[in-house]
Structures are given as structure tokens and as C-alpha cells.
Amino acid sequence: MPPPTCSKEANRYKVSHLEERDDTAYRRAEKQYRRQRVPVNKRRTRFVRRDPDLAHAIDFAKRGSRMDQRVLLLETVKGGREIYSVRDRPGFYYIRGALTWQAQVRWARRCLTEFSRSPFTNITNHTRLALCPARDMGCPDQSGQEALWDAAVRRVESEGLEGGDEEDGEEKRTAQALQQALQDLYALRWANLGANYIWTTRKYAVPVKEAVKEETGRGGGLREGETVRDTGGPHATKRDEEGDAQGTPSSVHSRVRNSHEGKVGAEEVGLPERAAFPPSDGLSVPQALTDLAREVLDDIAHAESHRPCASKGEQAFPLPMNFCGEAGIVNYYPPESSMGGHVDDAEGATSVPLVSFSLGLGCIFLLGGKDKKVAPVPLVFRSGDCMVMAGEARLAFHGVPCILEESAGPDPALGQWTRVAAVLREDDGASRAAEARMLSHYLTSSRLNFNVRQVWRRELCEGAEGLRP
Ligand SMILES: O=C(O)CCC(=O)C(=O)O
Numbered sequence: 314m315p316p317p318t319c320s321k322e323a324n325r326y327k328v329s330h331l332e333e334r335d336d337t338a339y340r341r342a343e344k345q346y347r348r349q350r351v352p353v354n355k356r357r358t359r360f361v362r363r364d365p366d367l368a369h370a371i372d373f374a375k376r377g378s379r380m381d382q383r384v385l386l387l388e389t390v391k392g393g394r395e396i397y398s399v400r401d402r403p404g405f406y407y408i409r410g411a412l413t414w415q416a417q418v419r420w421a422r423r424c425l426t427e428f429s430r431s432p433f434t435n436i437t438n439h440t441r442l443a444l445c446p447a448r449d450m451g452c453p454d455q456s457g458q459e460a461l462w463d464a465a466v467r468r469v470e471s472e473g474l475e476g477g478d479e480e481d482g483e484e485k486r487t488a489q490a491l492q493q494a495l496q497d498l499y500a501l502r503w504a505n506l507g508a509n510y511i512w513t514t515r516k517y518a519v520p521v522k523e524a525v526k527e528e529t530g531r532g533g534g535l536r537e538g539e540t541v542r543d544t545g546g547p548h549a550t551k552r553d554e555e556g557d558a559q560g561t562p563s564s565v566h567s568r569v570r571n572s573h574e575g576k577v578g579a580e581e582v583g584l585p586e587r588a589a590f591p592p593s594d595g596l597s598v599p600q601a602l603t604d605l606a607r608e609v610l611d612d613i614a615h616a617e618s619h620r621p622c623a624s625k626g627e628q629a630f631p632l633p634m635n636f637c638g639e640a641g642i643v644n645y646y647p648p649e650s651s652m653g654g655h656v657d658d659a660e661g662a663t664s665v666p667l668v669s670f671s672l673g674l675g676c677i678f679l680l681g682g683k684d685k686k687v688a689p690v691p692l693v694f695r696s697g698d699c700m701v702m703a704g705e706a707r708l709a710f711h712g713v714p715c716i717l718e719e720s721a722g723p724d725p726a727l728g729q730w731t732r733v734a735a736v737l738r739e740d741d742g743a744s745r746a747a748e749a750r751m752l753s754h755y756l757t758s759s760r761l762n763f764n765v766r767q768v769w770r771r772e773l774c775e776g777a778e779g780l781r782p
């Protein structure tokens with residue numbers, strides 16, 4: 314789960330010669346599905362970026378996709394949600410229409426406000442980069458995200474951008490002004506919910522009973538009795554080993570991470586490392602997110618129980634019903650950003666599905682296989698849809714080579730700020746014109762992804778304080 318990065322940022326770091334030599338099927342697809350540089354004059358002196366050709370990608374929103382030999386519609390469940398599986402990728406599921414547009418507004422609001430700050434997280438790229446204006450403003454919230462959102466609200470209000478008569482879309486001038494007002498927010502790239510994932514070691518922080526002197530001694534590092542320890546995942550080092558074996562030592566991976574944060578690590582910037590087991594230290598995955606994931610998994614289990622006989626062989630293992638959301642990532646993708654190919658193998662509980670939702674602009678998602686040599690299946694992900702990686706697919710190579718800025722916009726309702734405002738009014742009983750405008754603009758100009766995982770295997774959980782059943 315490398316954080317999303319902007320190509321501009323990535324260019325600041327030289328692409329290594331090793332990566333240039335990476336001619337794997339995954340890498341080729343990644344190049345094919347980047348946003349394309351298209352000349353706008355005959356002399357080829359000026360270029361614009363365009364979405365890639367989607368002719369060979371699977372777009373579940375297009376009627377034809379039901380006919381696509383590579384996918385299977387397993388079932389349409391209540392509320393019209395369609396559950397798909399993908400041929401030769403057992404354990405992967407796509408749920409079209411998992412969230413109504415109103416639910417999308419609500420989750421987007423939470424991602425941009427609550428989830429990027431205490432009590433859900435104490436780590437975002439902002440807290441690490443110390444970019445956050447809140448620090449200068451003496452905000453008591455350590456993560457500073459509250460001020461980030463509020464500062465943007467104040468700016469939108471002071472510039473009079475919250476009003477306006479037009480309901481459908483934004484006039485160009487207003488859109489530009491909103492873009493400017495949200496500038497700081499666009500610098501937020503990821504937030505870590507619940508258990509702390511340490512990006513440098515690619516492991517989760519786990520509290521242990523005995524005090525570990527050498528760890529606690531590190532400036533502002535772990536608290537007494539805590540250390541950073543492998544979660545026991547059988548594949549915890551797989552990515553590195555594979556990289557070495559192919560002569561591409563985590564090429565995409567480390568480049569993405571470095572370009573994002575420079576030299577990082579909670580310990581290195583003196584952030585207090587937090588205990589990983591909620592709720593004793595206040596860090597937790599929102600219960601609503603665990604509930605949402607369980608609902609999706611129930612739908613899949615139901616669909617699987619009715620799977621047509623002809624494709625029974627593709628059926629994934631029986632899905633566990635007691636999914637326990639212990640860590641989550643919110644990825645914020647501004648225009649022109651992407652996420653390099655990777656495997657999410659840091660969790661010890663990799664036999665438990667990972668559940669992930671898309672909001673805002675669509676994207677291309679490359680669903681690979683066990684390594685980069687397997688040609689990935691290009692899928693179009695759209696706002697309100699959900700994907701689940703379970704069984705074999707849980708450890709599949711995957712990534713997001715581009716955000717689709719022209720060809721996969723969200724439900725038109727999200728582009729109408731007055732409709733967004735009606736949802737906020739219903740929740741707060743108050744008019745929230747500025748926030749509605751901001752949300753509407755954000756969702757039509759960038760992508761959000763929020764996902765939830767179980768970190769600990771059952772036997773490691775047993776007896777741990779604060780553990781859910
Ligand atoms: O943005 C997405 O859909 C994928 C995110 C992802 O792979 C991750 O956070 O590990």
C-alpha cells in the first residue's frame with residue numbers, strides 16, 4: 314500500500330536504471346494505462362494529458378461488461394448492487410453500486426475530516442511532512458487535520474465561493490477559485506486508520522508486554538513496553554525478496570514511498586508511536602467501517618452460495634463472517650496521481666479479505682497475479698463501488714496507474730453542490746454551503762479510496778486487551 318504519488322513528484326527522483334529494465338507484464342500494463350501525453354500542435358511543442366484508451370479495460374458500468382468473457386455477474390442483491398467476479402482471479406470481487414450517492418457524500422466527508430485526525434489516526438503524510446498550517450496556528454489537535462479542513466472552509470466563505478445560483482456544475486471561474494482554496498487539502502495523500510503501519514519497515518506496530526530498552530530509548534519513539542515487531546505474516550518480506558530476485562529491488566515501491574515523503578518514519582520525525590491495539594490508546598478503525606465491510610462480505614457470501622455450477626471451480630474459500638477491521642488506509646488521489654504496483658502482505662491475517670471503496674473520479678486498477686510476470690487485468694473503478702480481495706487474490710500484485718479525469722466521473726448528483734448540501738443539512742440540521750461546495754468540487758476533481766483490513770491472525774489476537782470478538 315504505497316501512498317499515491319504525483320508524476321511530477323516522482324520525476325524529482327530519478328527512475329533507477331533497474332526500473333528501466335523492468336520489462337515485466339505488470340510494468341508494461343502500467344505504462345499502457347498511465348495518462349497519455351498527447352501533442353496539441355503539429356510541431357509537437359505543446360502537450361496535454363489525456364486518459365488512456367480504455368477499449369481493453371473492463372468497465373463494470375458499461376452494459377457490455379456483462380458479456381465480457383473475463384467477468385461473471387454472480388448476483389444482483391438488494392438495492393441493485395451487482396456482485397462480479399473476474400475469471401482466473403479467484404477471490405477477487407467487484408461490487409457495483411455498493412454505496413448510494415448520498416452515502417458517498419457522507420463517507421467522503423468523513424475521509425476528509427474525521428479519518429485524517431485523532432482519534433482515528435495520528436499519522437498522515439501531513440503530520441510527517443509538517444506541512445500542516447495547524448502547527449503554526451497552535452492547533453491543539455496533533456494531527457492538525459481539523460485546521461486543514463476548517464481553514465479551507467474559512468477561505469471558501471471569505472471569498473464568497475459558497476453561494477451562487479447555479480446548481481449544475483460550477484462555472485469555470487468558481488471552479489478555479491475552489492481549486493485554489495483547496496490547495497492545502499490536495500497535499501493530503503494518505504491517512505492511516507487504527508493500527509499504525511510503519512512505512513519504513515512495512516510492518517505494523519505491536520505492543521508487547523516486556524519493556525524493550527533499545528526501542529524506548531529512541532528520541533520520542535515508542536512508549537515503555539512497546540516495540541515494532543513483525544505481525545507474523547507469512548509473506549511479510551516477500552516483496553523485497555522478489556524485487557531482489559528480479560533485479561528490481563522494490564523499484565516502484567520504494568520510489569513511490571520516497572517521492573512522497575523523503576526520508577520518513579514515525580520514529581525519525583519524533584512522532585510518538587502509538588500502541589496498535591484499540592481502543593485502549595484511542596486509535597481505532599471506525600465501527601461503521603467494519604460494519605460496512607461485513608455487509609459487503611455477507612453479500613458476497615450470499616452470491617457465492619448461488620454461484621452457477623459451471624464456475625464452481627472459481628469459488629473462493631468460505632468467507633469469514635467475523636471480519637475484524639483493525640487497520641485502514643484512506644488514499645487521497647489528486648489529479649495526475651497514481652499508486653505503484655504492490656502486494657499488501659504486511660498484515661498477519663492475509664487469509665482474511667481486504668475491503669476497499671472508491672469515491673469521486675474513477676481510476677484504472679490493475680489486478681495482477683502472484684508476481685509482476687503475470688499480465689494484470691485492467692479494471693475501471695468508479696465512485697460508490699467496492700472491491701474485495703480475498704483468498705488467492707488477497708496477495709495479488711495490484712496498483713492504480715492513473716486517475717480517469719475525463720472518462721469516469723462520479724454520479725452527476727455529486728457535481729451539484731445544492732444536492733450535496735441537502736445531505737449535510739439532513740445530518741447536521743444546519744446549512745453547510747461552503748462544505749457542500751468543497752465536497753462537490755473535491756469529488757469531481759479527485760479520487761478517494763478507503764480500505765479496511767484485519768491485521769492480526771486469530772491466535773495472535775487471543776487474550777489481547779480491547780480485542781473485538
Ligand atoms: O486506491 C485503490 O483502489 C487501491 C489502494 C491500495 O491498493 C492500498 O491502499 O493498498
Ligand SMILES: [Fe+2]
Pocket residue numbers: 314655656657711
Ligand atoms: Fe493495496
